[in-house]
Amino acid sequence: MKIKGITDVFFDLDHTLWDFDKNSALTFDKIFKTHQISINIVDFLKVYEPINLRYWKLYRDDQIDKESLRYRRLKESFDAVQTSVSDEVINKLAEDYIVSLPTFNHLFEGTLDLLEYLKPNYRLHIITNGFQEAQDKKMQQSKISEYFTTVTNSELAGVKKPNPIIFDFALNSATTVKTKSLMIGDNMEADVLGALNYGMDAICFNYHGSKIDEHIKQVTNLLELKSYL
Incomplete structure (x- = not known):
């Protein structure tokens, strides 16, 4: 009606x-290759996507700031797939993700x-x-x-x-x-x-x-x- x-x-x-999900997956594939992070992208996304949604809710509710959102969603996801990545690299990945994400346009x-x-x-x-x-x-x-x-x-x-x-x-x-x-x-x-x-x-x-x-x-x-x- x-x-x-x-x-x-x-x-x-x-x-x-x-x-978002399609463009985000392509972005992670790109930045992981750039930083030579050997990780199964399907396994990573399986844990990352619900973690990301949870952190976005915290951000919506003003419980975390933008920088915490960008760092913590990655840190927690790497921990979940038992992949050791330094804070320095996580912060660089967080930056590269934001830069690269809009280059995919699905x-x-x-x-x-x-x-x-x-x-x-x-x-x-x-x-x-x-x-x-x-x-x-x-x-x-x-x-x-x-x-x-x-x-x-x-x-x-x-x-x-x-x-x-x-x-x-x-x-x-x-x-x-x-x-x-x-x-x-x-x-x-x-x-x-x-x-x-x-x-x-x-x-x-x-x-x-x-x-x-x-x-x-x-x-x-x-x-x-x-x-x-």
Whole structure:
């Protein structure tokens, strides 16, 4: 069923339009080869991905800072696969990861098709908890920047999703209101419940197939959004 009265559509970036897991895996493969770290990338990613999500939650909740996030997610992952890497190398890997990540530009299937479909009828925006320097590069390199009127990141807003202040900041930047706005993202806590609790409509991009409340709108493929918009 089409959602009526929407003028502004807000997207999360990582794990929603930009295929973070695929691009991250390619980045690790590259930087491990550069630093001659002999490690099975599949085994590493199996432990890294849940560790990374846990540290991002700590970062969202303001329990750790950016530098701690970047170091500790790697340190804990290397420890988990019993690979000894010095702090000096971990810090260099953390830097190289941020530099290299935006050079890989895989988008989720249907991203460009969807943006082309929406652009004539809506103003499109990004709300991301990612770091500004990385997010700007990701959007430019993957050639999606041109579709978006505003980009709000947590460093600009001073808080992270699901804090209502970041939604307020984004809507003010877009000169729009809650009743005319829709949030689309993969993370139930940060994107979907964050938006719903703020008072704007939301759709979960449930590509990971999580069990979610039946009352929450969801799609498993981006092109399914055409049934709502």
